[in-house]
Amino acid sequence: MTATIPLMHGLVLAGTLFAIGLLGLLARRNILYILMSIEIMLNATGLAFVVAGSRWNQADGQIMFLIILTMAAAEVAVGLALLLRFHHQFKTLDADAASTMRG
Amino acid sequence: MFDHAWIIPALPLASAMALAVWGSRLPRAVAGLFGAGSVVLAAAATVTLALQFHFTPPLGHVVRTVLWTWMQVGDFAPRMAFYLDSLAIIMMLVVTVVGALIHIYSLGYMADDKGFSRFFAYMNLFVASMLILVMADNLLLLYLGWEGVGLCSYLLIGFWYGDAANARAASKAFIVTRVGDTAMAIGLFLLFTHLGSLDIQTVLDRAVEQWPIGSTLAIAAAALLLGGALGKSGQFPLQIWLPDAMAGPTPVSALIHAATMVTAGVYLVARTHALFTLAPPVQYAVALIGAATLLIAGFSACAQRDIKRVLAYSTISQIGYMFLALGVGAWSAAIFHLVTHAFFKALLFMGAGMIIVALHHEQDMFKMGGLRTRLPLAFWTFLIGAMSLAAMPLITAGFYSKDLILWDVWSSPLGGKGLWLAGCLGAFLTSIYTFRMVFLTFFGKANKEPHGRLGMSMAFPVVVLAILATMGGFMETPHSLGHTTFFSRFAEMTLPSLETPEAAADGEELLLQVIASATALAGVLIAYALFLKRREAMARFVASGFGALLHKFALSGCGFDWLYATFLVKPFMAIARANRNDAISRVYDGLAGVCYVMHDGLRLTQNGNLRFYMMGLALGAGIAIAIAVFL
Numbered sequence: 001m002t003a004t005i006p007l008m009h010g011l012v013l014a015g016t017l018f019a020i021g022l023l024g025l026l027a028r029r030n031i032l033y034i035l036m037s038i039e040i041m042l043n044a045t046g047l048a049f050v051v052a053g054s055r056w057n058q059a060d061g062q063i064m065f066l067i068i069l070t071m072a073a074a075e076v077a078v079g080l081a082l083l084l085r086f087h088h089q090f091k092t093l094d095a096d097a098a099s100t101m102r103g
Numbered sequence: 104m105f106d107h108a109w110i111i112p113a114l115p116l117a118s119a120m121a122l123a124v125w126g127s128r129l130p131r132a133v134a135g136l137f138g139a140g141s142v143v144l145a146a147a148a149t150v151t152l153a154l155q156f157h158f159t160p161p162l163g164h165v166v167r168t169v170l171w172t173w174m175q176v177g178d179f180a181p182r183m184a185f186y187l188d189s190l191a192i193i194m195m196l197v198v199t200v201v202g203a204l205i206h207i208y209s210l211g212y213m214a215d216d217k218g219f220s221r222f223f224a225y226m227n228l229f230v231a232s233m234l235i236l237v238m239a240d241n242l243l244l245l246y247l248g249w250e251g252v253g254l255c256s257y258l259l260i261g262f263w264y265g266d267a268a269n270a271r272a273a274s275k276a277f278i279v280t281r282v283g284d285t286a287m288a289i290g291l292f293l294l295f296t297h298l299g300s301l302d303i304q305t306v307l308d309r310a311v312e313q314w315p316i317g318s319t320l321a322i323a324a325a326a327l328l329l330g331g332a333l334g335k336s337g338q339f340p341l342q343i344w345l346p347d348a349m350a351g352p353t354p355v356s357a358l359i360h361a362a363t364m365v366t367a368g369v370y371l372v373a374r375t376h377a378l379f380t381l382a383p384p385v386q387y388a389v390a391l392i393g394a395a396t397l398l399i400a401g402f403s404a405c406a407q408r409d410i411k412r413v414l415a416y417s418t419i420s421q422i423g424y425m426f427l428a429l430g431v432g433a434w435s436a437a438i439f440h441l442v443t444h445a446f447f448k449a450l451l452f453m454g455a456g457m458i459i460v461a462l463h464h465e466q467d468m469f470k471m472g473g474l475r476t477r478l479p480l481a482f483w484t485f486l487i488g489a490m491s492l493a494a495m496p497l498i499t500a501g502f503y504s505k506d507l508i509l510w511d512v513w514s515s516p517l518g519g520k521g522l523w524l525a526g527c528l529g530a531f532l533t534s535i536y537t538f539r540m541v542f543l544t545f546f547g548k549a550n551k552e553p554h555g556r557l558g559m560s561m562a563f564p565v566v567v568l569a570i571l572a573t574m575g576g577f578m579e580t581p582h583s584l585g586h587t588t589f590f591s592r593f594a595e596m597t598l599p600s601l602e603t604p605e606a607a608a609d610g611e612e613l614l615l616q617v618i619a620s621a622t623a624l625a626g627v628l629i630a631y632a633l634f635l636k637r638r639e640a641m642a643r644f645v646a647s648g649f650g651a652l653l654h655k656f657a658l659s660g661c662g663f664d665w666l667y668a669t670f671l672v673k674p675f676m677a678i679a680r681a682n683r684n685d686a687i688s689r690v691y692d693g694l695a696g697v698c699y700v701m702h703d704g705l706r707l708t709q710n711g712n713l714r715f716y717m718m719g720l721a722l723g724a725g726i727a728i729a730i731a732v733f734l
Contacts, residue, residue, distance in 0.1 A: 025717050034713075099711035 010051030017044035030093045031086060035079045042072045104152050105166040108185050111148050111195065112238065114141045116231035119224050126220030138223025139206040142230055146199035153192050157593070164188060164596040167240060181301055186240035189596040193438060194237035194370055197445045201362045202230045204564035208453055209354040211561035212460065216352075222262060226358065229255035233363050237370060242291050242301040245371075249287070249335070252364045253280055259355040260348045272350040279344040283334015290327030293320070307377040316381050325382035328375055329389060336368030337419045338426055339396040343663050345419055346403075349411040353456035356411060361418050361452055362445035369425045369441050373434050373598060380432070380599075386517065390430020394525035397423030399661050401532030405539065406657035409466045410455050413540050416660070417492060418448055420529060424508050427526060431518035433511035434598035435591045440504040442590075443575050447491035447501055450568040454485035457561060458544060461553035468540060473549030480562060482545050484569045489541050491572045493534035493627065496620040497584075500576030505530060507579060509619055510612055511601055523615075527622055534626025535633075542635040583613045 017040055024037030046065040053061015083093070090097045118141035126134055156166075170183040185191075206226060213222050232251025239245035261273030295301055297320055298309045314321040332338070337345035348360050359365070372379060372389065379386045397420045404416035421444045428437035458474060458481055459466055475482045491501035509526050512518040579590035591600065633641050644650040656662060682688075708719070 022721060026714060026721065029714070095713040099713065 004054075005051075007051060007055045011048060014044045014048040014051065017041075017047065029095055031083050031095050032093055034095060035076065035083065038079075039072060039076070042068055042075075104148075104155050105161060105187065106168055108152060108166070108168055108187060108238070109170055111145050111152070111199065112231045112234035114145045114148070115227040115234070117141065119227035119231060122220050122224035122227065126224055129220060131214075131219055134220035134223060135210050138220070138227055139203070139210055141227055142199065142206045143203045145230065145234070146203040149192075149195045149199040152187075153196055156187070156189070156192055169240075173244070178299065179295070179301075181241050181243040183244065184240035185238040186303065187238065189593050190370075190373060190438065190598060191237050193442065193594060195234060197366075197442055198230060198233045198237065198363050201445050201449050201568075202233075202358060204567055205354050205358040205362070205449060205453070206230075208357075208456070208561050208564040209352075211558040212354050212456055213352065214558075218262065222259075222352070225255050225258045225262070226355075229259070229359060229364070233367070236367060240302065240304075242294065242303055242306065245303070245374075246288070246291065249331070249367065249371075250284065252359070252367065253277065253284065253335070256280075256348070256359050256364055259359060260351040262351050262355065266350075269350040272347040276344040276348045279341055280334040283331045283341055285330075286327045286334075287331025290324055290331065293324050293327060297324075303374065307375065310378055310381060314381055317383055318381070321378065321381040322385055325375075325378050325385040326388075328371060328378065329385055332368030332371045333392065334368075335371075336365050336422045336426070338368065338422060339392050339399060340663070342396060342400065342419050343660065343667060346412050346415040346660060349409070349415050353411070353452055353459060356414070357449045357452035357456070360415065361448040365418060365422060366425070366441045366445070369422065369429065369437055372426075372429045373438055376429075376434055376598060379429070383517075386430055386432070388430070389426050390512075390517065390522055393423045393426030393428070393430055394522050394529075395423075396420065397427065397529040398525060398532070401529050401536065403657050403660045404536040405532060406654050407536075408469055408658075410458070410468050410471075410540060410544065411452075411466055413468070413536055414448070414451055414455060417451075417533065417536065418444075420533065421448065421492070424505060424526065424529065427512060427522060428508040431512050431515040431522065431601075432599075433508060433515060433518075433601045435594035435600065436504070436507045436511045438594050438598070439579055439590050440508055443491070443500040443504040443572070446568055446575050447488045447499075447572040450484060450488035450565065450572050451492060453561070453565050453568065454481050454488060457481040457557055457565070458485075458553075461557075462551050463554070465551060468543040470550050471544045472547040472551075473545070474553065475545040477549070477553050480557065480565070484565045485545070486541060487569045488572055489537045491576075493537040494530055494619070494623050495534075495627075496616075496623070498573060500572050500574070502620075502623075503576035503578075503580055506581060506616055506619055510581065510615055513611075513615055515601055527619060530619060531622045531626045534623045535630045538627045538630035539634045542630060546635055547638070581612060581616065583616060 021037045021039075021041030021044060024040065025034055028034050028037060046068045049061040049064040049068070051061070053059065053064075086098065087093060118137045122129070122134060122137055129137070156164075166185075166187040168185050168187075170185075173181045173183050206223075209222065209226065213219055216222065229252060232248045232255060234248070236245055236248025236252060239248060257273050257277040260276050261270045264270050264273075291301065294306050294310075298306050298313070300306055300309065310321065310324070334341045345360060345365065349356055351360075379389065400416045400419035400423060404413050404420065407413045407416060421440070425437040425440050425444070428434075428440065458471065458478065461474075461478055461481070462471065465471065487499075491499040494502040494505040496502050509523060509530070512526055513520070513523045577587060580587045645654045659665060708715075
């Protein structure tokens with residue numbers, strides 16, 4: 001029997017990844033990095049699903065990950081398209097450049 | 104055809120919707136085709152329906168078609184249903200046939216207007232609403248049509264809304280008719296609470312069963328319905344909106360404020376005639392109001408300068424005749440006058456429209472003159488309309504309908520010599536102001552040179568209506584002149600006929616006809632003397648003290664505008680101004696102030712900074728998780 005990875009290790013890794021992604025999201029100004037941070041956060045959630053699924057011997061976790069994967073792909077497609085338009089418009093990738101709205 | 108009667112209102116309604124949605128993008132020719140074509144098709148369908156109704160009459164001379172149940176609230180389940188009897192069919196014929204002619208005329212009249220498709224959208228919506236009004240099987244559906252025509256009237260009076268005066272005239276028409284409509288709505292509530300239905304036939308049957316003649320409830324219900332009819336038909340004391348309604352384009356005045364909408368009140372009273380028979384005081388009031396209105400309006404018409412205002416007062420006065428006839432129980436005579444009036448008044452308005460267009464939108468009759476040779480088509484058709492309005496004997500439709508009313512007023516047990524005298528005096532005034540209009544406009548020396556040629560689309564409807572305004576009268580002729588009863592036989596499938604004492608009728612009737620004809624002819628002579636031969640003498644009289652006073656009194660429509668402005672509008676405005684800053688509005692102002700402050704605070708968060716939003720999201724999620732975990 002192969003040694004199993006304890007649940008806690010997987011969850012801590014997922015939590016750490018999520019925190020890294022969130023920090024990147026809050027700190028970065030470059031849209032490309034913001035998108036990458038979102039990807040990290042999505043994968044952290046996916047990891048948590050897979051770990052939890054294997055803990056209870058359920059396939060649901062992996063199914064959820066597949067869904068997240070698909071959604072992430074779609075999100076990236078839209079995000080990158082927006083990014084291209086953004087660059088075309090503002091000649092920069094700095095998200096603050098677009099903060100022209102005044103309520 | 105009977106089962107497909109819904110097509111008739113559906114055609115103009117569909118066209119109105121199409122024009123409202125795509126109107127601004129359609130080329131003019133297509134918009135015009137939609138606008139006029141739909142009404143022409145509706146007219147063709149109505150004529151088919153009427154022919155079928157006449158030659159293969161349905162059982163009981165009534166067709167009911169139920170489309171669907173409109174709404175269901177407990178026992179209250181009004182249906183989308185049409186009730187076609189001879190009265191409804193006569194009204195449908197007037198609305199669609201005269202409506203179709205006016206739509207064709209509008210193609211020419213409005214050709215250069217930038218609101219072309221908007222105009223036809225409103226006009227089609229009007230025709231659809233009016234058809235729903237006359238075809239309705241229950242009072243609620245009738246009320247829908249009633250308010251629909253009111254709305255279209257408002258929209259079309261204020262059609263040229265760029266001028267504030269037009270918008271004011273539209274509001275005035277809407278508000279004044281609203282007074283009557285409110286009374287009518289209360290009348291409907293009363294009928295429903297006491298008779299448990301709004302279906303017209305059920306209401307009438309139950310009213311006859313449950314209420315004795317002269318009972319308070321019957322009087323109240325009839326009086327409230329009459330209130331609605333007075334507002335819509337511009338009768339005393341709610342007549343003040345109609346002259347101002349002339350601010351709209353002339354085809355609107357012809358269709359809405361002469362031929363159809365303003366006669367809706369007459370239709371309502373005729374439709375619910377059983378209720379009025381149960382309330383003799385109200386019915387007598389109808390006759391008195393009719394007589395008073397026709398005299399007031401006829402007198403006011405004699406002093407107007409604006410050709411359309413003369414026609415407006417004349418419309419009020421002619422509807423006064425219809426009410427007079429309704430009041431003495433001469434139901435079919437009232438409807439007959441409604442039909443002939445629709446022909447000749449639409450004709451007069453169209454003729455006036457031709458003159459107005461040819462003179463660059465000049466409406467003051469004193470600046471016209473001598474147009475007889477310059478606008479021959481307008482002159483001859485206008486003359487035919489004017490002769491019909493003034494009831495010139497034998498050859499005009501107006502003579503036969505007005506003569507029938509006068510005879511019925513004389514001979515009816517509900518009428519009498521006083522009312523007849525008022526009617527005769529009204530006929531005298533009618534021929535004075537009508538021929539004053541003709542003489543000032545077409546005779547005398549020319550003041551302004553007309554320009555341009557009239558297109559076929561304007562000439563054709565006028566000629567058709569001129570024929571109708573002449574031949575229309577032969578549907579119903581008195582005993583002394585052939586005694587054709589085609590119209591009354593048709594109308595009296597629905598409406599009770601007037602029981603007149605047969606004995607000694609012939610000689611008396613002939614005598615009255617001669618008197619009425621002589622009065623009308625005398626009016627023409629007086630108009631000729633005063634407004635063509637001795638215009639200077641007339642001008643001197645108007646300039647003198649008493650004459651000036653009389654002229655001003657008549658010009659202002661007998662001072663009713665002043666009366667209402669002084670006793671209703673001004674006090675109301677004063678109260679409103681005084682109450683502008685009372686304690687209650689302070690509370691609401693305070694509430695609004697708090698909202699403003701909070702709004703300003705929240706507005707700061709909408710700064711467009713992406714990372715600020717992220718922070719907000721992260722913090723919010725963190726707080727939500729913390730609450731979920733720790734509480």
